[in-house]
Amino acid sequence: MLARVSSTPTFKRLPRAVREQQMLDAAVKVFSRRGFHAASMDEIAEDAGISKPMVYAYLGTKEELFVACLHREGTRMMEAIAGAAAPDLPADERLWRGLRAFFGFVGAHRDGWAVLYRQARGSQPFAGELAAMRARLVEVVAGMLDHALRAEGREVGETELEVVAYALVGATESLADWLADHPEADPEKTATRMMNAAWLGAGQLLRGATWRPPTPPA
Amino acid sequence: MLARVSSTPTFKRLPRAVREQQMLDAAVKVFSRRGFHAASMDEIAEDAGISKPMVYAYLGTKEELFVACLHREGTRMMEAIAGAAAPDLPADERLWRGLRAFFGFVGAHRDGWAVLYRQARGSQPFAGELAAMRARLVEVVAGMLDHALRAEGREVGETELEVVAYALVGATESLADWLADHPEADPEKTATRMMNAAWLGAGQLLRGATWRPPTPPA
């Protein structure tokens, strides 16, 4: 009977840092599928292969756990985008790289995306977190637009800029949703499409102009 | 004591149709503030000025109640848009009127908007309803684009069209959110901005072109 100790060497007793990531993985998965309220701590714990009190011990209450998810996924996404869109590039190049990185992220982390944008909206405790992230995004985009405009000697009111940035971000999020719902779709291609819609705009598109990525896909 | 009967002539005993609307009003309000799960039937009933069993008697379970909200608000919105954008108008005119009607609706029914787009997304039981509505919208927009393109002798793949329509719808929804969060903002002006972003596109905007509404605001 004492031999049972080594009979199942399924490595239990993992260090905290590892378990925390497993829990966050499980939480993101369950939250994305069920939504915040419908998700149960029991299911998350089970999915993480651990018992519930451990989740409470490491990540705290359900709300705190959700916020932790939000932070991890949000940071990952922001870093992916910021890392791709170096600020010293020309505007269209930056936009293109940013979009590529963004759609790449969504394609690779569909659950994270769902948590971030489909669940967090709505429930008050998290609306703030989400809004802040979104605001940063909008700010960056607005900054890019402003920069490009000034380069051409033009200038536009702040609100105007913000609204256009909002529209762009919204359009991009919408396509991200589309991508998340079409597993067969190609993130790269989606990014190209968004670039067309954003940079040239519907009006230009109607006249037959087409923006092409600087590095043609292999 | 018996005199109490007429002591408070606060008109109770209203006909069913009236009460149902009051209940739906309350439900939309509470759902939009709390979200589906966090909203309680008790609060909805109280807000409607009626007791809970009446809500069950008239509108059924919580899910059915939510779907009823979705239907009422969705129908209202669709009718507002469809009524404004007659199909025999030129494309840009249709788009403009549709946008005007849409932002007008959101401005006037901020709660309804919140229920429709901020709450319904996420929870599975309603994702279908919402997706269907959205799909109808996307279809309409795609149809408009296709029409305009063919008029200029051009043609574009179906997926391409759908994606652009998605982006447009997404951008519009995003601005609707912005409008819902900025009570001081003017729906009309927001619609004009969206029209600029959509019809002329960022590229055109950068070159200084500006689309102006056919009827200048008073």
Next chain:
DNA sequence: GACTTTGGTTACTCGGGCGTAACCTTACGC
């Protein structure tokens, strides 16, 4: 003026799920 339908209420049941108390056990420091 009795009979029924419609509008309305109070007061419960009952289940699910968050959060915890109490307890076990493997590793590591010394």
Next chain:
DNA sequence: GCGTAAGGTTACGCCCGAGTAACCAAAGTC
């Protein structure tokens, strides 16, 4: 080798909220 902390568990308390049973009263109806 032994204390102690870190990793882990089972089993429960408890509250909240969906849904209901049972009952009441004002309006129509004939």
